[in-house]
Amino acid sequence: MEIKNPVPPFSYDSAVEKVMLAERAWNSRDPEVVCMAYTLNTEWRNRSEFISGREEVKVFLANKWKNELGYKLKKELWAFTENRIAVRFEYEWHDQQGQWFRSFGNELWEFDKCGLMEKRFASINDLAIDEKDRIL
Numbered sequence: 001m002e003i004k005n006p007v008p009p010f011s012y013d014s015a016v017e018k019v020m021l022a023e024r025a026w027n028s029r030d031p032e033v034v035c036m037a038y039t040l041n042t043e044w045r046n047r048s049e050f051i052s053g054r055e056e057v058k059v060f061l062a063n064k065w066k067n068e069l070g071y072k073l074k075k076e077l078w079a080f081t082e083n084r085i086a087v088r089f090e091y092e093w094h095d096q097q098g099q100w101f102r103s104f105g106n107e108l109w110e111f112d113k114c115g116l117m118e119k120r121f122a123s124i125n126d127l128a129i130d131e132k133d134r135i136l
Contacts (some may be wrong), residue, residue, distance in 0.1 A: 007115035008083035015080035023075040031061035039116045068093035072136040085109045
């Protein structure tokens, strides 16, 4: 049985820790590292894309970071309950042509008893920015 601390039920401190661990993993831009925080049968909605299972997550992330270059993410705890966490985030990246973007969004997470994420629902909006306007 895989355990990914901290595990539910979440306190304020453990929810903040879970968010910070996720931020650190995503900023590694390593699909192998990131996907280990999710159950084998995890369910995602990322924008309008539906993803099922850890292996699909790995492929999705590899493709994401091939296109979103210079990726830098900041997450913030918004709310939590026993086994759910809501997060506000923003990240900056640029495309192959050098156009920079800031992406804003919200994520809803649901965890199993071992602390692995079973469900992730992400709503994201992109804003084109000049490189001089980067803040992350």
